[in-house]
Amino acid sequence: MAASDSEEDPGAASASGFSDLSDSEFLLLEEPEDSAPQLVDSAKPSSSSELPRVSTGTNMTENGGGLKEKRKRSQTPLEKYFLKYLCVTDISTQSWCEQQMVYGRERPELQPPERVSLLDAGKSIHLARELEVHNLVSVRTTSKEDSWAIKLLNLLSMIPVLQTGHRVREFPVFGEIGGVFLVGIIDELHYTAKGELELNELKTRRRLLMPSKAQIKKDSFQVCLYKYIFDSMVQGQLKPENFTSHIGLRPEQPLGLHIKAHAQKAGFTVASLKELLDLAFLNLTLSDIPNIDRLKIEYIHQESNALLGTEEVPYERDQVSQEVQYYLAYWKGQRDVRGVDIEEAWKCNMCAYSSICEWRQDQVAEGPFQRSGSKKSK
Ligand code: SF4
Known part of the structure; x- marks a missing residue:
């Protein structure tokens, strides 16, 4: 049981860098409020891109009985927008044009209206695919910890499926790079006839043709980043503390009754977020799930569902690492927007x-x- 979504292309296209939407993470934008029923796997991370640094300034503070001028340091984009984590799609959007990504946050009203309908259509296609491999159930949450518990339960439920050589869809990934927490949803993982673990990213397109080289480059970076994070996870590089400290979760917080009941049905007995985190990370690192061997992007025509083509994506770890560090430097306030x-x-x-x-x-x-x-x- 699980759920998920994906994304779409904003019609006008390539110029926005969104001419193919696909990703599940855009669905995160719809992450329900705490206490609302949630789809058990629609645990999409909520998006988080952002703006340039706020200018420095001074203010007056009381100190030792008198007012003293205190210099305020610049806020980083992460701080300014209260972002505890970024989505992989935030970074891939940034790779198209960082300044555009910032305007997208600051001035969403200027975005072409067709983008919304394209996103909706893309999500429907992703959902249909997801329903091919599992059902969706909604679970009521009562806290932030409950919401993240759903993501972890989805992850936990997919580990044995992958271990037994089967296909999974909407696989959640979490990672820490350069001190920034990243969250993503991999569209699909399956094994090839040769036994290689292959990532398949679905992109839907409004137009009946393959995207430009620039668009493919952006999409390729996205799947490379998924692999980077996934490989780190299965190698045990992400620790439960990374998870709770970045997001500001209370590890000892008892899980809600609905979450516990859902976990029980799935075969897990857990009382707190910490127990669930320990269980998820233990299962992940003790599993024999390998690194991802192959990366593939599949482009589908939105209206007809026709396959437009596929792209095999080469992977160079050092290059991905270097590139993501460059993008994260903006978020950490180490350089200005470009x-x-x-x-x-x-x-x-x-x-x-x-x-x-x-x-x-x-x-x-x-x-x-x-x-x-x-x-x-x-
Ligand atoms: S540099 Fe400015 S105008 Fe050009 S794509 Fe980026 S945001 Fe748009």
Whole structure:
């Protein structure tokens, strides 16, 4: 039993970097409030991208009987937006254009309206696929700990399925990279005829054609990041403490009655989040689940469900590590937000934020975008 979702492409397309949606994580945006019934696996992480650093300033504080000027340090984007974790899709969206990702958070009203309907359609396709391998049940939650317990129970229930060589869908992954907690949902994991563990990422498209090279590059980075996090998990690199400290969960918090009942039905007897965490991480690390061997992206036409094509994605761990560290540096306030480089200035032509984009205006004023960038198309 479990549930999940996925994402979609915003019609207009490539310029937004969303011309193929797929991911389950976008569903996280719909994570229900505590105390509301939840789909047992729709434990999608809630998205979390964000804005540039807030400017520094000063304020007056009381100190030793008098007012003293105290310098406030800059808030990082993570702090400013109270983000306890990021989703893999946040990072892949950032890889298309960091500045666009920031505007997407700051000015969502400027996004093309068709994106919402595309996301809905993509989610339906993902849901249909998920229902092929398990049922969805809703479970009432009464605390933040309960909500995360659902994610862990989904993970726990999929471990034996993978161990016995079967297919799983909407597999939750958690990881810590460079001090930042990351959450994701892998669309599908299965074994090939050769016994290799293969990740299959489903992307749905409005248009009846394969995406651009740039779009495929963004999607490829996303699946590489899934592998990076998954491999670390099965190697035992993520600890229960990482999980609770980043998210601010109370490990000793007793689980709600509905969660405990659901866990019992699934064969697990747990009373607190800590017990569930220990059980999940023990099962994961003691299992013989291997690292992911192959990465594949499947592009499907949204309306007809026709397969448009598949992409085999090469994986280079050091390169993925380097790239994700670069993106996380923004979130940690170690560098300012950046827009696209001149080689990718063509993205600005289809960007909903081009009329307000300060990065673009600066580049145009300095010359390079005028000379060649905006004419390029990929
Ligand atoms: S106009 Fe260009 S640089 Fe600015 S957000 Fe859009 S794609 Fe990025």
